[in-house]
Amino acid sequence: AQSVAQPxxxxxxxxxxxxxxxxxxxxxxxxxxxxxxxxPNRGLQFLLKYITGDNLVKGSxxxxxxxxxxxxxxxxKKPSALVSDSALYFCAVxxxxxxxxxxxxxxxxLQVQP
Amino acid sequence: DAGVTQSPTHxxxxxxxxxxxxxxxxxxxxxxxxxxxxxGQGPQFIFQYYEExxxxxxxxxxxFSGHQFPNYSSELxxxxxxxxxxxxxxxxxxxxxxxSTDTQYFGPGTRLTVL
Numbered sequence: 001a002q003s004v005a006q007p008x009x010x011x012x013x014x015x016x017x018x019x020x021x022x023x024x025x026x027x028x029x030x031x032x033x034x035x036x037x038x039x040p041n042r043g044l045q046f047l048l049k050y051i052t053g054d055n056l057v058k059g060s061x062x063x064x065x066x067x068x069x070x071x072x073x074x075x076x077k078k079p080s081a082l083v084s085d086s087a088l089y090f091c092a093v094x095x096x097x098x099x100x101x102x103x104x105x106x107x108x109x110l111q112v113q114p
Numbered sequence: 115d116a117g118v119t120q121s122p123t124h125x126x127x128x129x130x131x132x133x134x135x136x137x138x139x140x141x142x143x144x145x146x147x148x149x150x151x152x153x154g155q156g157p158q159f160i161f162q163y164y165e166e167x168x169x170x171x172x173x174x175x176x177x178f179s180g181h182q183f184p185n186y187s188s189e190l191x192x193x194x195x196x197x198x199x200x201x202x203x204x205x206x207x208x209x210x211x212x213x214s215t216d217t218q219y220f221g222p223g224t225r226l227t228v229l
Contacts, residue, residue: 004156034217034218036220041225042222042223043118043120043204043220043221043222043223044157044204044206044220045220046217046218046219046220049217090156090157092156100147100162100170100208100216101147101159101162101170101172102147102149102157102159102218103159104156104157104158105156106154106155106156107154107155107156
């Protein structure tokens with residue numbers, strides 16, 4: 001069975017500072033990894049994904065994520081946080097073959113203070 | 115380019131009733147997946163439809179059923195509603211393929227409240 005852990009319920013960061021939202025995963029075989037963002041009373045918005053290749057993946061709105069196979073991690077990063085980045089962030093995983101259902105973490109709320 | 119659309123936005127039902135939620139996929143997509151997101155939790159996979167058949171199912175009881183139409187739109191039906199069915203129901207669409215690297219794109223969701 002596959003699983004995702006997001007160890008922090010909330011991350012607080014000052015505007016202009018770098019941010020990191022952590023994610024570790026467990027899956028049989030090689031993973032496909034995704035980050036989504038959810039604003040209040042809205043659906044999930046795709047940010048970026050890792051399929052294969054370069055371990056550093058760049059996505060929307062200046063976000064990037066680093067895939068680390070040995071640590072089974074896929075942390076989301078941004079060099080300079082904006083107040084508008086405040087939202088709920090979800091990491092998701094699925095194996096690269098067969099079942100295509102996504103397994104999500106419990107989410108991390110990011111608060112960027114002005 | 116229209117994204118994934120869902121209707122209705124909100125719905126209030128009482129225990130024991132039945133509900134139908136609707137989803138239209140993103141243009142060019144023919145695979146639809148449904149997820150349930152309870153308050154304070156991540157989405158949980160219910161099932162996925164492709165070529166009008168249920169292809170994959172998560173750990174949900176038979177009270178949850180679905181359908182996909184020839185135009186790729188989909189319905190989620192829940193019978194005998196329980197209080198615990200109160201949640202945000204999300205529809206996602208994607209492209210098919212046995213080794214697809216497709217991204218699932220989500221709609222805004224339907225907020226179901228069961229009283």
